[in-house]
Amino acid sequence: MIRNAPVAPGPVLIVEDSPVQAEMLRRIVEGAGYEVLLAGDGAAALALARLRRPVAVVSDVNMPVMDGYELCRRLHAEAGLADVPVILLTSLADTGDVIRGLNAGADCYVTKPFDEALLLASLRSQIEAPQAVPGDGGHGPMQLRIGDDVHPVTPRDARQLVGLLVSTYESAVYQNRLLRNMQDRLLAANRELEDSNRTLEAAYAELRETQSRLVQAAKMASLGELVAGVAHEINNPLAFVLNHHATVSRALVQVEEEARPHLTPERARLLDKAGERLADMAGGLERIRDLVVKLRTFSRLDAGEIRTIDVEEAIESVLTLLQHRLRDRIRVTRRFGAQCSLDCYPGPFNQVVMNLLANAVDAIDAAARDGEITITTMQDQAMMRIEIADNGKGMPDAVRERIFEPFFTTKAVGEGTGLGLSISFGIVRQHGGTLEAFSEEGVGTRMVVRLPLRQTVPTAATNTGAQT
Numbered sequence: 001m002i003r004n005a006p007v008a009p010g011p012v013l014i015v016e017d018s019p020v021q022a023e024m025l026r027r028i029v030e031g032a033g034y035e036v037l038l039a040g041d042g043a044a045a046l047a048l049a050r051l052r053r054p055v056a057v058v059s060d061v062n063m064p065v066m067d068g069y070e071l072c073r074r075l076h077a078e079a080g081l082a083d084v085p086v087i088l089l090t091s092l093a094d095t096g097d098v099i100r101g102l103n104a105g106a107d108c109y110v111t112k113p114f115d116e117a118l119l120l121a122s123l124r125s126q127i128e129a130p131q132a133v134p135g136d137g138g139h140g141p142m143q144l145r146i147g148d149d150v151h152p153v154t155p156r157d158a159r160q161l162v163g164l165l166v167s168t169y170e171s172a173v174y175q176n177r178l179l180r181n182m183q184d185r186l187l188a189a190n191r192e193l194e195d196s197n198r199t200l201e202a203a204y205a206e207l208r209e210t211q212s213r214l215v216q217a218a219k220m221a222s223l224g225e226l227v228a229g230v231a232h233e234i235n236n237p238l239a240f241v242l243n244h245h246a247t248v249s250r251a252l253v254q255v256e257e258e259a260r261p262h263l264t265p266e267r268a269r270l271l272d273k274a275g276e277r278l279a280d281m282a283g284g285l286e287r288i289r290d291l292v293v294k295l296r297t298f299s300r301l302d303a304g305e306i307r308t309i310d311v312e313e314a315i316e317s318v319l320t321l322l323q324h325r326l327r328d329r330i331r332v333t334r335r336f337g338a339q340c341s342l343d344c345y346p347g348p349f350n351q352v353v354m355n356l357l358a359n360a361v362d363a364i365d366a367a368a369r370d371g372e373i374t375i376t377t378m379q380d381q382a383m384m385r386i387e388i389a390d391n392g393k394g395m396p397d398a399v400r401e402r403i404f405e406p407f408f409t410t411k412a413v414g415e416g417t418g419l420g421l422s423i424s425f426g427i428v429r430q431h432g433g434t435l436e437a438f439s440e441e442g443v444g445t446r447m448v449v450r451l452p453l454r455q456t457v458p459t460a461a462t463n464t465g466a467q468t
């Protein structure tokens with residue numbers, strides 16, 4: 001189809017050594033209604049032009065045999081071809097191109113990759129413009145300063161000089177637009193990249209959180225199993241010993257009634273001592289039974305069900321497990337508020353208390369004799385507030401800011417995994433609560449847990465007493 005068919009009394013000569021580019025140019029120029037002659041290099045173009053005078057030449061610059069500048073020069077040196085306008089296709093990599101174009105007598109520059117509309121507009125204006133401006137007889141040699149360099153140039157006439165410079169400017173504007181478009185696309189791609197990066201970071205953080213939860217869950221599950229196993233093993237012989245203790249106590253009372261009047265004072269003292277020891281043993285056995293109850297309470301890691309627990313009892317069971325680490329070097333003060341029933345997943349809740357208390361114990365210097373941990377529970381509207389405060393070494397801000405990160409620990413290898421607080425944080429959040437840390441280096445730390453007293457999920461069972 002012929003678009004906008006111009007009246008052109010002759011062909012447009014396209015000079016291009018790349019067959020692909022040549023074909024593309026041919027289609028564009030023919031599409032605009034011009035007749036096209038094709039040449040693969042400067043020498044062939046010159047020969048064709050001599051045979052048939054073109055209305056314009058569109059020529060590549062870099063070509064074997066004869067480049068675009070040389071072709072331009074030779075063309076304009078020929079009688080009858082001197083006023084054929086030449087459009088050079090160039091990358092315009094440096095200002096020297098403009099000087100070379102001027103001296104070669106080129107009329108117009110179009111940069112590659114070229115804009116079809118710009119190429120055709122240049123072609124049209126070159127073909128249709130009058131070839132000589134009346135009164136413009138040429139300028140002769142002149143000096144053109146570009147930057148620090150002065151270049152001698154000999155423009156053919158004012159039209160060539162202005163035409164070439166304006167076309168260079170137009171090409172630069174076009175390239176600039178291309179660059180701006182590219183920059184916009186790059187910015188958009190960059191934004192997309194940043195978005196994907198953020199998604200990736202979030203996925204990675206979630207992965208680490210899940211991993212840490214799994215590690216801690218596995219740790220707690222095996223501890224729970226171990227504790228449950230030990231409790232069970234102790235429970236059987238304990239029941240047996242408690243029964244026999246009762247039997248022995250009763251027997252002793254009966255024997256004592258009958259035998260006491262006949263005993264020597266020394267034997268009577270021995271009998272008294274046996275009675276006292278039996279009473280002491282009862283106390284010890286009670287404590288063992290208590291311990292077994294607490295061990296079993298602790299080992300109920302049944303995270304699947306929300307239950308109503310007795311918070312004091314849960315804290316006591318954890319303290320019992322930590323007793324060997326508290327000994328007489330750390331005093332534990334309990335300030336339990338009135339409300340003590342709480343809806344929660346009992347196992348994970350124990351885990352939080354355990355992690356906080358273990359950290360408090362760790363923070364108190366092993367050599368300190370005046371260690372103090374204060375456990376406060378209170379009701380704060382619909383929330384239960386549990387504070388665990390210690391007078392240990394405290395934390396600098398740089399540490400406090402990172403304590404909830406999985407695997408962050410200041411403890412030696414093998415002493416801390418850095419999971420305790422990140423897991424606790426996750427558990428508290430799962431309950432719809434908050435966990436906060438307040439600390440002063442050298443003074444101590446206060447960890448504050450806030451949990452909703454009631455969970456909206458219907459509780460599966462009520463368990464306020466310790467099951468054994």
Ligand SMILES: Nc1ncnc2c1ncn2[C@@H]1O[C@H](COP(=O)(O)OP(=O)(O)OP(=O)(O)O)[C@@H](O)[C@H]1O
Nearest residue numbers: 359360363403409410411416417418419420421445
């Ligand atoms: N009560 C506290 N006093 C001082 N520092 C604390 C206290 N609680 C936590 N920290 C700091 O926070 C860090 C992270 O605690 P977290 O319980 O997460 O891990 P950990 O105790 O190092 O290891 P573990 O996985 O065995 O609990 C600790 O290494 C410690 O530096």
Ligand SMILES: [Mg+2]
Nearest residue numbers: 355359420421
């Ligand atoms: Mg810890």
